[in-house]
Amino acid sequence: MSQPIPVNTPLLNGNELKYVTECIETGWISSEGPFIAQFEQKLSAEVGRVHGIAVSNGSAALDIAVKALGIGTGDEVILPAFTIISPAQSIVSAGATPALVDTDPNTWNMDVNQIASKITSKTKAILVVHIYGFPVDMDPVLALCKEHNLFLIEDAAEMHGQTYKGKKCGSFGDISTFSFYPNKHITTGEGGMVLCNDDAIAERCRKLRNLAFEAGRRFVHKEIGWNYRMTNLQAALGLAQLERLDQHILRKREIGKRYLNGLKDLKGFELPKESVSYADNIYWVFGLIGETQASTERMIGYLTKKKIGTRPFFWCMHEQPVFQQMGFFKNEKYPEAERIARNGFYIPSGLGLTNEEIDIVIYTLLHA
Numbered sequence: 001m002s003q004p005i006p007v008n009t010p011l012l013n014g015n016e017l018k019y020v021t022e023c024i025e026t027g028w029i030s031s032e033g034p035f036i037a038q039f040e041q042k043l044s045a046e047v048g049r050v051h052g053i054a055v056s057n058g059s060a061a062l063d064i065a066v067k068a069l070g071i072g073t074g075d076e077v078i079l080p081a082f083t084i085i086s087p088a089q090s091i092v093s094a095g096a097t098p099a100l101v102d103t104d105p106n107t108w109n110m111d112v113n114q115i116a117s118k119i120t121s122k123t124k125a126i127l128v129v130h131i132y133g134f135p136v137d138m139d140p141v142l143a144l145c146k147e148h149n150l151f152l153i154e155d156a157a158e159m160h161g162q163t164y165k166g167k168k169c170g171s172f173g174d175i176s177t178f179s180f181y182p183n184k185h186i187t188t189g190e191g192g193m194v195l196c197n198d199d200a201i202a203e204r205c206r207k208l209r210n211l212a213f214e215a216g217r218r219f220v221h222k223e224i225g226w227n228y229r230m231t232n233l234q235a236a237l238g239l240a241q242l243e244r245l246d247q248h249i250l251r252k253r254e255i256g257k258r259y260l261n262g263l264k265d266l267k268g269f270e271l272p273k274e275s276v277s278y279a280d281n282i283y284w285v286f287g288l289i290g291e292t293q294a295s296t297e298r299m300i301g302y303l304t305k306k307k308i309g310t311r312p313f314f315w316c317m318h319e320q321p322v323f324q325q326m327g328f329f330k331n332e333k334y335p336e337a338e339r340i341a342r343n344g345f346y347i348p349s350g351l352g353l354t355n356e357e358i359d360i361v362i363y364t365l366l367h368a
Contacts, residue, residue: 005361007309008183009352011251012237014244019236033232039239040193043178043186046242047170049195051202054235055209058157058179060228061192062090065175066125068194068204069151071096075124077153080110081316082337083129087155088317091127092326099123100317102334107134107276108287108344111336112141119144125151128173131314132346133256133272133281135164138172145173153177157192158284160185161249165278170195175205180234183350185248185284186241188234248351249282255353256283262362263288268295285346287313293342300345302368308361313344 023029036054044052055061071077073095079087081100091098101114109131126145128136145152152173156162159169160178170176178184180191194205207213212225241248256272263271270289274281290296300310316337318329347361 002307002360004307005309005348005353005357006350007311007346007348008350009348010182010187011244011248011351012240015240016237019240020233023233023236028232031229031231033235035232035235035239036230039230039235039242042239042242043193044195046245047168047176047195049171049176050197051195051199051205053194053202053205053209054230054238055192055194055228056230057190057228058155058177058181058192059086059090060209060226061177061179061194062086062153062155063093063226064194064205064208064228065153065177066090066094066096067208068201069125069153069175071124071151074122076120076122077125077127078115078118078123079127079317080129080131080337081318081334082108082110082314082341083131083155083317084314085317085320087127087129087153088320088323092323092328096124097122098317098323098328100329100332100334103336103340104137105336105340106273107137108132108272108340109134109136112137115141115144119148119150123148123150125153127153127155129155129157130159130162130169132158132285132287133283134276135159135162135169135279137278138164142172151175157181158184159282161245162282163279174198175201180238180241183285185252185282185351186238186245188230188238188241191230191234191238251351252283252349253280255349255358256281256286258355258358259283259286259347259362262359263365266365269299283349285311285349287344287346289313289340289344291343296343296345299365299368303347303361303364306364308364309348310345313341313346316341 040052075096104111154176156170157179180188208225209228
């Protein structure tokens with residue numbers, strides 16, 4: 001009986017064990033340990049940012065980013081209709097209103113040509129989310145933010161090491177966020193980071209991640225923050241992973257190209273593009289889009305029977321029951337986002353995937 005091929009397998013073959021062992025042997029396992037500052041400094045330097053603020057996960061990073069910029073009741077924030085729920089959840093939780101734009105079919109990111117029509121007198125920020133392999137086309141977004149005096153929040157959770165026109169993703173805008181979930185190019189198990197260049201914003205982010213403790217009487221609070229701290233154990237993992245980021249990016253692109261070559265004759269499914277004018281695909285995941293929802297569901301079912309892991313694409317924000325119940329997005333339609341959400345899924349793409357496993361996946365898809 002063949003072994004299952006999971007949708008993601010992390011790669012932990014650097015200094016992870018050494019650094020985590022050091023945490024245990026020294027007793028520095030909490031959020032007070034020395035690996036946290038090292039990880040913050042080295043990741044922010046890698047991205048080209050002044051400040052890094054390590055937090056408990058990528059969603060926490062978004063919560064902090066939104067609140068640190070003063071976004072709240074009465075404000076609107078523009079973001080993609082097709083994304084994970086976290087960015088919209090952070091906006092709604094802050095009391096602000098999300099405004100959606102449809103998807104660019106070439107990159108599966110937000111269609112930047114639709115942003116301008118969504119800007120109103122209440123718009124306070126644009127939140128871009130780089131999705132699956134390509135970055136958002138940033139130049140038009142930066143121009144709109146400058147023209148309308150808007151904040152730019154950059155969700156680079158899936159883009160460790162990716163570049164836009166040669167500049168690192170996570171280096172754009174007022175504030176950016178990363179996630180270190182196990183399927184990311186850098187993992188800490190769970191974890192995230194907020195990055196920025198502004199000293200005051202960075203200090204505010206540090207306060208918000210730490211229950212908004214005051215400098216004076218520690219347990220007297222003037223506002224609500226969160227316990228969103230990262231542990232030294234997590235940061236130790238992250239630092240070891242960061243040391244191998246270049247190799248991880250090379251491997252991701254090897255996986256993507258092996259799939260592209262092997263699946264070029266696959267009928268009925270759209271493959272991701274290898275490049276666009278401003279970036280090469282980093283293949284955070286390798287996605288496929290079927291011609292219909294039914295054909296996609298049949299293929300997922302077939303792969304599941306063959307013990308090959310899959311994951312459906314994100315579901316659209318305007319079709320999330322929780323947001324509909326809250327009164328958002330009434331009668332709104334985003335046809336391209338709906339198409340890829342219904343018809344898209346991804347196949348095993350983790351850094352620990354072997355070439356032999358990739359070839360099994362390719363063979364199984366071609367013989368479905």
